[in-house]
Amino acid sequence: QVQLVESGGGLVQAGGSLRLSCAASGRYFSNYAMGWFRQAPGKEREFVVGIRVSGSTTDYADSVKGRFTISRDNAKSTVYLQMNSLKPEDTAVYYCAAKFGPPRTDFREYAYWGQGTQVTVSS
Numbered sequence: 001q002v003q004l005v006e007s008g009g010g011l012v013q014a015g016g017s018l019r020l021s022c023a024a025s026g027r028y029f030s031n032y033a034m035g036w037f038r039q040a041p042g043k044e045r046e047f048v049v050g051i052r053v054s055g056s057t058t059d060y061a062d063s064v065k066g067r068f069t070i071s072r073d074n075a076k077s078t079v080y081l082q083m084n085s086l087k088p089e090d091t092a093v094y095y096c097a098a099k100f101g102p103p104r105t106d107f108r109e110y111a112y113w114g115q116g117t118q119v120t121v122s123s
Contacts, residue, residue, distance in 0.1 A: 002026040002098050002112050009094060009117030012086055016121070020081040022096030022114055029077040033103040035110060036070060036081045038092035038119075045095070050103025051079060058103050063089070086121045093118050 008020040022034070035050040049070045050058040057070055069082040079096055094117050097110035104110075 002029060002032060004096050004098060004112055004114035006094065006096055006114040006117040009119045011120045011122065014087055014121055014123050016086050017082070017084045018086065018119060020083065020094055020096075020117060020119075022079045022081075024077040024079075024098065029098075030074040031100065032098040032112075033101060034070075034072060034079040035097045035099070035103050035107075036079075037095045037097060037107050038090075039095070039116075040092040043092075045107045046092075047105040047107065048081070048094075050105070052103060058105075083119070086119075088121045088123045091119060091121050 003025045004022055006022050008018060012018055033052050036048040037045050038048055039045040047061060048064055049060045051070045051072050067085045072079040096114045098112040099110045
């Protein structure tokens with residue numbers, strides 16, 4: 001089992017940057033594929049990007065491609081999401097999630113979730 005805690009959210013102006021962190025506790029973090037999701041009010045939870053145990057990444061959601069970058073540091077049991085050139089439409093609660101096996105775009109396939117961190121981008 002793994003526990004996840006996100007941090008790094010906040011209020012930022014359009015064009016700004018934030019770096020989200022997701023710290024994991026528990027065993028065998030390096031064995032989990034990780035995913036970042038986001039959910040805006042009134043909308044479904046949306047897949048942003050995933051990262052494999054190996055460190056290779058999935059495709060990014062089209063809406064964030066070229067602006068967001070996922071990475072992981074297994075020694076620190078942490079996964080990151082660097083978000084640049086933020087837009088108001090990026091406003092959402094951002095969640096990290098963990099699963100065995102390859103990362104997937106369907107949030108229902110992830111067994112472990114953090115509590116989320118709010119990202120608000122003002123225009």
